[in-house]
Amino acid sequence: METKQVAIGLEGIVVAESDISLVDGLNGRLVYRGHWARDLAIHHTFEEVAHLLWFGHLPNESELQQLKQQLAANRSLPDHVKNALDGMPADVDMMSALRSGVSLLAEQGHDWPPTMEQVIALTAKIPTIVAYRFARMQGRKPLEPRPDLDHTANYLYMTKGQEPNPAHVRALDAYLILTQEHGMNASTFTARVVSSTRSDLVSSITAAIGALKGPLHGGAPSEVTEMMEAIGTKENAEPWLRRALENGERLMGFGHRVYKTTDPRATALSVVAAELSKDDPWFELATHVEQVALRLLAEYKPGRQLNTNVEFYAAAVMRAIGLPDELFTPTFAVSRTVGWCAHVLEQAANNRIIRPASHYIGPMPD
Template identity: 50%
Template sequence: MNTAKGLKGVVAVETSISSVDGKNGILLYRGLDICEVMKKASFEKAAYFLWYGKWPDDYELTTIKNELSQHRMLSSEMKQLIDGLRKNMDMMSVIRTAVSSEGTMDYSWKPTIGQAIRLTAQVPSIIAYRKRTLEGKAPVSPDPALNHVENYLCMLYGSVPSKAHANALEAYMILTLEHGMNASTFSARVTASTESDLVSAATSAIGTMKGPLHGGAPSGVIDLLHEISEATHIEKVLRGKLSKGEKLMGFGHRVYKTLDPRAIALKERLLQTAGEDPWLDLALETERIAVELLKEYKPGRALYTNVEFYAAAIMKAIQMEPELFTPTFTASRMVGWTAHVLEQSEDNTIFRPESVYIGPDHSVAGKI
């Protein structure tokens, strides 16, 4: 029997949600190149596009904005649940526990887009409520006048964010809405394939995202940018690392063997706000110099920035703590997870892969 550890290279589903071509550096949302998505999309538009498979008209956009806004407020029961959790519980575990409590509501099979909207609206509120209560600060109520990303930042930090910061984080969250059959998306579809509810599928995905091999924070990139900012000489720092054979964090990707299309799209959006934030400007200049030096030190390797490089710069610019990186990733990826569960429900077959037994045979086991 042919085996593939980790199911690598095994086709498990057919999907029309996204396509990831690592060899050629292409990411498509519903057949549209990610750079084109970024040119025309807000978070709400992109989410609608993934859920419905078409762009919203003005009425539909207003409707989905209102629906997201209506579901931002946490119930008193959920707040009590969060308040009762251990103070040292990590944020991903808090999100997993809080989201799973939504299973007490009507989330029966088959899943609906309305349920997907509610879960997407709730996660940023869960993160913000937990963060502020742990800090001894009063929770900030959702502001219906703000869009999804602006409201998230406002609830986290207590004030309306600058345009540059809101635009930068929105760009990152659009780019992380969806990324093919990754581990967390697969776990969501496996759970849904049993005709379990959307909350259970989302909880499975969150638990998978928590693992450092999947949703790990780009702390190494932040350390690099810190070192550069303190040295005030980008090329000297980078040459020093490359001369010692050290890896430049944020360059190269295990999937994309050429330019990471998400990094390209994110860079284009950040260039629109050049000069408005020193950390974002530092990242742009660091990338320019690093790419040239990598060609010199590692010819033929085709090492370019990945999305984590600019994600780290954005998180640093908005002063987001590293422990909130993966939770914020989760807040955006909820859209992709729920889109996949909805798709799974339309043509469902329970997942039941085979395994290869490598233990002792019965004759040996019987003598023990």
């Protein structure tokens, strides 16, 4: 029998040419359509970067206002989706509720190829599904979307049930920009596989949410927030971290499978955190813990290149703005929908069904 080289998990296999993003782990670079992602997060808004990923260029003022208006006009959920969310048992987790809610958005169309109108409408509704379900889980009446608020501010308003703090909107906006897109990851690949069969946009995004739900992909900030809460104060940072390292424990929020140097997403979020640290004790603690942790990691694990990853500052952002751990992965989905849709559109523009082979290693019949 012929021996074939097998790339477990398709690691190192190039399956598509794309001009959407570059993820350069060796050099710590993340590029969205010719722009540094860190600069986009610091200087632009969620809607501007979504326009870049979907249309290929940053919008002028007229294009930006049109996209904002389209997103605002498509936020409300149809009654059948609300009824389904209302009827879910209390123990159904947020990602399962989001996956089910999205799958019911039949009015977004089941035709192929997907349209930009469908992309915008679906992206607009996903934050509403998350906020609606979360409100029900808290035992309060869900708020209706506010068309006067931008995408991130409206999500915070609906989720927290109160007027959003501008500083918190700024921090979350930066995080959502940095997680809109990240190359051919598991959920993005899933979306492209489904789209390659000429299935509809709703099916592609539903499948992507299913992939993101897995703990090896979507992740959670709980371990980072638990570490930060255990440290508690700036004065306790070095003793706590040094004790953890001497006990052979891993410092959560440091090191990354892809990035062998500084995670550019963490760099951008740290800039935003530094701007806000004077107004928020949690950000101030986070920046201090990072400085101490990097110094101690260099001391205890020289040459390991254990740098701050995006989850460290993502946890800091989530904690500071008051979003609980169960909203971390759903909030990730709110942003990553933009990238998923960009890849679905790209797949549809030059489609060939994705159909890899497997190598049979079972017995042959006599």
